[in-house]
Amino acid sequence: MEPSDAGAPPDLRVGQHRAGRHGRTDPGRGRRRPAHTGGGAVTGPAAADDAATAGEAAAAGDAPAAGDAATGDAATQHSPLQHISVGGRYDVHIGPGALTCLTGHLSPGRRVMVLHQPGRAALVGEVVDLVASAGGQGLTHEIPDAEAAKEVTVLAGAWAALGRAGFTRDDLVVGVGGGAATDLAGFVAASWLRGVDFINLPTSLLGIVDAAVGGKTGINTAEGKNLVGAFHEPRAVLCDPAWMASMSRPDLVSGLGEVIKCGFIADPTILELIEADPQAVCDPAAPVMTELIARSVRIKAEVVENDLTEAGIREILNYGHTFAHAIEQVEHYSWRHGDAVAVGMVFAAELAVRVGVMDPELLARHRSVLDSVGLPTSYAGADWEQLRAAMARDKKARGATLRFIVVSEAGVTQRLVGPDEALLREAFDAVSASH
Numbered sequence: 001m002e003p004s005d006a007g008a009p010p011d012l013r014v015g016q017h018r019a020g021r022h023g024r025t026d027p028g029r030g031r032r033r034p035a036h037t038g039g040g041a042v043t044g045p046a047a048a049d050d051a052a053t054a055g056e057a058a059a060a061g062d063a064p065a066a067g068d069a070a071t072g073d074a075a076t077q078h079s080p081l082q083h084i085s086v087g088g089r090y091d092v093h094i095g096p097g098a099l100t101c102l103t104g105h106l107s108p109g110r111r112v113m114v115l116h117q118p119g120r121a122a123l124v125g126e127v128v129d130l131v132a133s134a135g136g137q138g139l140t141h142e143i144p145d146a147e148a149a150k151e152v153t154v155l156a157g158a159w160a161a162l163g164r165a166g167f168t169r170d171d172l173v174v175g176v177g178g179g180a181a182t183d184l185a186g187f188v189a190a191s192w193l194r195g196v197d198f199i200n201l202p203t204s205l206l207g208i209v210d211a212a213v214g215g216k217t218g219i220n221t222a223e224g225k226n227l228v229g230a231f232h233e234p235r236a237v238l239c240d241p242a243w244m245a246s247m248s249r250p251d252l253v254s255g256l257g258e259v260i261k262c263g264f265i266a267d268p269t270i271l272e273l274i275e276a277d278p279q280a281v282c283d284p285a286a287p288v289m290t291e292l293i294a295r296s297v298r299i300k301a302e303v304v305e306n307d308l309t310e311a312g313i314r315e316i317l318n319y320g321h322t323f324a325h326a327i328e329q330v331e332h333y334s335w336r337h338g339d340a341v342a343v344g345m346v347f348a349a350e351l352a353v354r355v356g357v358m359d360p361e362l363l364a365r366h367r368s369v370l371d372s373v374g375l376p377t378s379y380a381g382a383d384w385e386q387l388r389a390a391m392a393r394d395k396k397a398r399g400a401t402l403r404f405i406v407v408s409e410a411g412v413t414q415r416l417v418g419p420d421e422a423l424l425r426e427a428f429d430a431v432s433a434s435h
């Protein structure tokens with residue numbers, strides 16, 4: 001038995017006869033589904049509440065929904081600015097005018113160091129103006145674009161800027177940019193004087209739905225990505241979708257990969273919103289964008305409020321990521337993360353169908369929804385042996401045993417441990433073939 005399975009109720013485990021050939025599936029933290037009738041793979045009880053909300057699905061029913069999330073869909077759809085609490089520790093403000101929520105964190109004399117990507121000048125100017133009108137002292141420090149921001153030399157440069165400014169424990173770091181900028185800003189804040197406040201202003205879709213919320217901060221080393229980091233939660237996260245208007249379409253679409261992931265693991269309404277109008281969801285100005293972001297952030301918030309350090313439930317956020325990380329490795333990070341996650345979800349779905357936990361219609365839905373926004377659903381690069389070796393190296397793998405999150409129905413996850421090698425190979429063949 002895997003150590004992390006220790007807390008799972010024994011009556012929800014898969015029958016032993018399946019374990020030899022197919023590996024073992026345990027209920028993940030999603031809403032429980034009725035026993036699978038096709039293959040008899042899952043022996044768990046019927047779902048207790050088929051009307052469970054996304055929040056309940058994400059939180060496995062053992063934690064209260066986060067903040068405004070508890071107020072439900074009506075509030076969600078009518079409020080232009082949404083506030084999502086992360087465990088009561090900090091809020092994520094999403095929607096037009098979100099920047100106004102910075103004011104509560106400013107005060108006379110407080111220094112604010114804005115660490116920002118190039119090209120975000122208008123937003124940086126607005127932040128500095130707000131700081132000045134609150135009587136604070138706004139400072140700016142530009143960092144390189146994208147992954148180049150996450151180098152130790154950039155970290156040292158930011159420390160030097162803080163030192164020159166006489167930055168104290170009472171001051172505030174603000175990260176402005178995509179996930180690379182907020183990862184760096186968070187790590188600067190975590191390490192300066194052993195931890196100062198920081199606020200994230202993510203300007204990319206992937207940044208807001210994945211990187212800026214959750215408290216993981218970090219930089220890269222020559223040996224690999226994100227090898228150095230700290231858990232350090234922001235004081236707030238602010239995101240106005242209007243900031244994304246300048247994003248390139250491929251970057252925006254890549255972010256949708258993580259949004260769609262949230263749909264499959266916890267909130268099928270996300271899938272319905274995308275299916276209803278795949279064009280609108282590629283437009284940051286469309287009202288549905290605020291809705292999609294808020295729904296995705298709510299899931300992450302509910303997961304991380306209970307599992308900051310990734311011990312259990314946070315695992316569901318890794319849906320599609322085992323295969324995605326392998327693609328990223330063998331492609332030397334030339335693939336956008338959300339694109340790799342899209343293919344990774346199709347791989348996991350192909351696997352889930354073969355193990356007997358997913359119906360083929362849900363697999364087809366993976367391909368159709370991803371394809372509708374222009375995300376890739378197949379991979380024709382490295383061969384299976386290279387990808388299999390890369391999966392074994394993934395830091396989330398435990399020893400030789402591969403672990404996958406699989407989806408049994410939209411919004412319901414299970415854990416698949418040690419699937420049969422032949423099925424992995426079949427799933428690979430299916431994603432490398434064009435459909």
Ligand SMILES: NC(=O)c1ccc[n+]([C@@H]2O[C@H](COP(=O)([O-])OP(=O)(O)OC[C@H]3O[C@@H](n4cnc5c(N)ncnc54)[C@H](O)[C@@H]3O)[C@@H](O)[C@H]2O)c1
Pocket residue numbers: 117119145146147150177178179180181183203204205206207210211212213214215216217218226243244245246247248251337
């Ligand atoms: N901390 C976490 O939990 C976590 C989770 C997921 C990803 N990440 C990290 O996030 C990074 C990926 O995030 P990302 O895709 O946002 O990367 P990024 O910051 O490199 O941004 C991608 C590109 O989009 C551009 N961009 C961002 N906002 C823009 C805007 N408003 N207009 C025009 N261009 C804009 C950036 O300049 C960059 O070129 C990686 O470093 C990854 O490790 C962290």
Ligand SMILES: [Zn+2]
Pocket residue numbers: 210258321337341
């Ligand atoms: Zn991801």
